Amino acid sequence: MGERKISRVTVEVTVNGRRQSAELEPRVTLADFLRVELGLTGTHLGCEHGVCGACTVLLDGRAVRSCIMLAVQATGHEVTTIEALANEGELHPLQQAFVDKHGLQCGFCTPGFIMAAAELLERDPDPSEQALLETLGGQVCRCTGYEAIIESVRDAAEKLRQRGVGPLGLLAAALEKKAAPSGNGGGE
Amino acid sequence: MSSRIPNSLEELPVSEIRWIGKGVERLEDPSLVTGRTEFIDNVVLPGMLHCAILRSTYAHARIVSIDSSAAEEMEGVYAVITGRDAARLTNPATTAPEGWGAYCLAHEKTRFVGEPMVAVAATSRYLAEDALELIIVEYEELPVVANAQAALAADAALLFEEHGSNVMLQRKFTWGEVDSAFDQADLVVSDDYRWNRLGANPMETFGCVVDWNPADDMLTCRGSFQSQSYMGLARSLVLGLPSNQVRMISHPHGGSFGGKGGFRGVDICALLSKAASGRPVKWIEDRLEYLLAGAGQSWDREYTLQLALKKDGTVTGLRVKLLDDMGGTAEAFGAVSAAKPLAAFTGCYAIQAAEYDLTLVATNKVPQSPYRGMGPPPHNWVLEQTMDKAARELGLDPAEIRRRNYIPADAFPYTIASGNEYDSGNYEAALDALLDMADYQKLCAERDSAQAEGRLLGLGLVNTIEPGVFDWNAYAIVGLESTGVPEGITVAIDVMGRITARLGFSLEGQGQYTLVAQVLADYFAVTPADVSIVYQDSLSAPPHFGPGGSRLGVAITGAALGAAHLLERKLARVAAVLLQCGPDDVELMDGFLRVRAMPEAKMHFAEVAGAMLARSDLLPEDIDPQPQATYVWTAPGRTPADEQGRAKSYLTAANACHLVKVEVDPDTGTVDILGYWLVDDCGTRLNPVTVEGQTMGGIAQGVGAALLEEYVYDESAQPLTSSFMDYLLPSVYEVPRVEKKALTTPSPFTPLGAKGCGEGAMHTTPAAIMCAINDALSPLGLSAREVPASPRRLWKLLHENAD
Incomplete structure (x- = not known):
């Protein structure tokens, strides 16, 4: 005993605008890759069987459950996590709305709710009650009773509409700004 | 030192209340919505190992043998422990009622499906779970006690043979003239009810990182502890360590609702750390473990309730008969849930004759835990x-x-x-x-x-x-008889005049740090953003309990006001020296220490604090020169329970x-x-x-x-x-x-x-x-x-x- 040969695969994925690659066991989940390998601990694990939605991240703009997806499945794709949303200390309108409308208590499920709402508002800036329920119905919160979460998403939708930008459009602009040459010879 | 706690907002030393009673934005939120809050699973320590737990597949069985040799030899595995190690190195869990506890790993027999049997520490959770698959446990099945009625059967198998019965507690409490109320009733209404098991299920399960330092025998437990001091004392009893060698570091938790704690997980990680020469060991309970056997199952009850009434609808008597299935042990203090109804037994009603016929039994289900309410x-x-x-x-x-x-x-x-x-x-x-x-x-x-x-x-x-x-006196009938639950806070002013409050509980979602900031902001006429709240571990913080029993908002307000008042008195004494008047002539108002008779003679509290920090040599020698104060609040007027469980609780x-x-x-x-x-x-x-x-x-x-x-x-x-x-x-x-x-x-x-x-x-x-x-x-x-x-x-x- 003691000899265990576990094969490794190369995972190459763009996370929050940055290219990442790692050699991993094929069984490593996307959530564990983000949390353990990349230190992006804002993505939380609530059930690890795809029901609660706490681990929701965006894969090419679509909400996915990172607990039931393997890291290797994300190869060649773009992953967006909660860490990408705030820009130089300024909260993203979705984050600000959750603060303003008391859309969280313990906050453990909140990153998942925010990422799921980001996907919704990107494709539907003015979602109907039914569309809101369909998106939020896939996420579980044990603290708030949901009413304040619905209000938070509505509030964010309104603020984003006023600014004429989607939640991910806003992100893309911020990432572009960060990636642009600073003009003083800096950069990475 | 005693302090004066204002009972009304009018008594606060400000001309206008700006924060208390308002829907103030929570200080906790920016960190939470950006994913920056340090939940326990974020913690990584040098040399940290990961624990996985093999669990019982039988509800009631004798353990014939455990073969973990293959797991022990697996690469990446640093420690494997069983109930034999637990019995050698620890005490069974303290319980209420007393004497219904088990070791953190099943020893000799297992009493419920999901009970921890063997634990492994390895370099990753993936490897630790691989190792579990190499462990072979041989069981000999015992007859199962599947529910409360079965537990009472004359020929029922026994969960704890030494008790000779599965009854943990059976007693009838009578308050007032119950029999005569029913004898003289115009109408008696009765029904039977069944409330099935349910539980807390916070979105974050329990987790901990424990290291048992072999050099100084100091146990450091990081985790999502609802009450770190209480958890620490229990660990000290189970692990046989002096209470001041158990340091509990509580991380913010993703909800709790009463069930957060995980006594066994901490003890298992402590033993694994000891076995692995003091390396820190992390265990994050997964959801399947939580649902199978976590601290999240409560209230498994059969009720009969009777009301005695007069024709006009006046209720003159109440009889409640409760049979509660506590599960395999009393380790998680689920029995307090059967005692707490005494605190509001008759609800909103003036019913002066009542009876509580209470039976708590052990069965082969998961031990009951507390849950909200x-x-x-x-x-x-x-x-x-x-x-x-x-x-x-x-x-x-x-x-x-x-x-x-x-x-x-x-x-x-x-x-x-x-x-x-x-x-x-x-x-x-x-x-x-x-x-x-x-x-x-x-x-x-x-x-x-x-x-x-x-x-x-x-x-x-x-x-x-x-x-x-x-x-605690509310739970005297199940064996917890002490009175008094402390909550302390230290309020300090720094050289820049900023206020820091230090306390002994971590966040779990109710916004209590914001509440402390609101209270102190109104006391010293600053803004909540001017107040920093700093969490301290169980050996550093003032005496504390933390959230539980709908207490913390009231308790922490009392502690903050008490500390603020003590600090005010200290500042007033210093200001009196600086303003050259008697200490009783100085009062705090709108952030200034001012002379009562001459309000224009005043100094901002920051100035006074600055003088204390910079020139303590100028102060009278009996003045403590630190611009800080600590107050420990306890509820006033609580009484010990009488023989019928009655107490001001x-x-x-x-x-x-x-x-x-x-x-x-x-x-x-x-x-x-x-x-x-x-x-x-x-x-x-x-x-x-x-x-x-x-x-x-x-x-x-x-x-x-x-x-x-x-x-x-x-x-x-x-x-x-x-x-x-x-x-x-x-x-x-x-x-x-x-x-x-x-x-x-x-x-x-x-x-x-x-x-x-x-x-x-x-x-x-x-x-x-x-x-x-x-x-x-x-x-x-x-x-x-x-x-x-x-x-x-x-x-x-x-x-x-x-x-």
Whole structure:
């Protein structure tokens, strides 16, 4: 005993605008890759069987459950996590709305709710009650009773509409700004 | 040192209250919404190992042998421990009632499916779980005790042979002239009820990182501990370490609701760390482990309730008989949930004769843990549903029978039959406000016409008490007899005049750091953003308990005000020296220490603090030159329990009145909540937005309790609800929108008149929904007496009883 040969695969994925690659066991989940390998601990694990939605991240703009997806499945794709949303200390309108409308208590499920709402508002800036329920119905919160979460998403939708930008459009602009040459010879 | 705690906002040293009582934005939120909060699973320490736990597959079995040799030899595995190690190195868990504890790993036999058997520490969780697959346990099955009735059978197998019985506690408590109340009653109404197991299920499971340093025998436990000091003391007893060698570092938790703690997980990691030469060991309970055998199963109850009534609807006597299935051990203090109803046994009613016939038994299920409300939610349900039954038999409206039995508003403070004292309240005002807000008459007419059309539409009107600010004496009947629960805080002013508060509990969602900042901001006339809240571990913080029993908002307000007042007195003495007057001539007002008779002679508190830090040489020598003060608050006037369990226990009695409209679908047995209204009164609302959040969260959990949530076991005590596909949590679809109104009857006994409100609607919602369902079913002559009223149960009730 003691000899265990576990094969490794190369995972190459763009996370929050940055290219990442790692050699991993094929069984490593996307959530564990983000949390353990990349230190992006804002993505939380609530059930690890795809029901609660706490681990929701965006894969090419679509909400996915990172607990039931393997890291290797994300190869060649773009992953967006909660860490990408705030820009130089300024909260993203979705984050600000959750603060303003008391859309969280313990906050453990909140990153998942925010990422799921980001996907919704990107494709539907003015979602109907039914569309809101369909998106939020896939996420579980044990603290708030949901009413304040619905209000938070509505509030964010309104603020984003006023600014004429989607939640991910806003992100893309911020990432572009960060990636642009600073003009003083800096950069990475 | 004693301190003066203001009972009202008018007593604060500011001309205008700017923060307390306002929906102040929470200091906690920016970190949470950006994913920056340090939940326990984020913690990585050098050399850290990961624990995985092999669990029992049998409900009751003798352990014949364990072969873990292959796991021990696996690359990446650093330690493997079994119950034999636990028995060698630790004590069984302390319990209430006493003597029903087990080791952290099953030793000689296992008492429930999911009980930890063997634990492995390896370099990753993946490897640790691989190692579990190499362990072979040989079991010899024992007869299973699958439920409470089976536990009482004469030939039942015994969970703890040394007790000669599965009965953990059996006793009848009698308060007042119960027999004569029933003898002289015009009407006795009685029913049997069943409340099935459910539990907390915070979105974050329990987790810990433990290291047991072999050099100095210091145990450091990081984790999502609801009460770090309490957890630390229990670890000290189990692991045989002096209490000051157990350091508990509590991380913010993703919800708790009573069940957070995980005694066994911490002890297992401690033993693994010891076995691995002191390397830190992390265990993050996964959801399947939580559902299988976590600290998340509560209230498995069979009730019989009897009311003695006069013809006019006055209730003169109450008998409650409870048989509660505590599971395999008493290790998680689930028994306190059977004791807590004493704090509000007769609800909102002036019933002076009551009896509690209580039986707690051990079975081969998971040991019960605390859950939000800690026991009264089922008690309130059976009391309120029987009140409705009495109303029907007497031809009274549910509102009217309640009104006729309320403790009158002028009777407070009021001592209830079971001994606790309610501080204040106005139940009739809450009822009237609710009936008015919901337009009750119109709703009744709507219900009547719907029922006339054959629709199963019903209304539930319920009122309850939420006992707030717990004391141990409330649980004396199950063996926890001490009094006094401390909460301390240190308030310090730095050289720049900024305020820092240091305390001993971590965040779990109720916004208490914000509350402390609000209180201190108003005391010193600054903004909450000017106040930093710093968490301290169990060996560093002032004496503390943390959240539990709807206490922390009140307790921490008392601690903050007490410390602020002590600090004010210290600053006043220094200011008196600097302003050359007597210390009694100086007062704090709007952030300035000023001379009473000459208010223009004043210094800002920051200046005074700065002088203390810079020039202590100028101060009289009996002045402590630190611009900081600590105060430890305890609830005033608590009394030890008498032989019948009677005590002044919970300090406050908030009340709520809920009205819910439901419709039952006869084809599917599903329940739709069509309307929800409530009026509640928890005294002064220190942060109304936070209070509302607690209320709404309690409603959601109440909906889950009434309609969805249940841990199901089969006849061999095998759990059938092992994932969120089986154990159903309420989602955005099930939780209703609620129309709310707040009344304010301040507590005469608490800081600023606030009452405990953290458990709130969980006390009321299950009862309200069940009463509404029964109102809907009443034209059919049916009654639903089992919780949750799941579609399957209601469908069976409707169809198996159909003509």
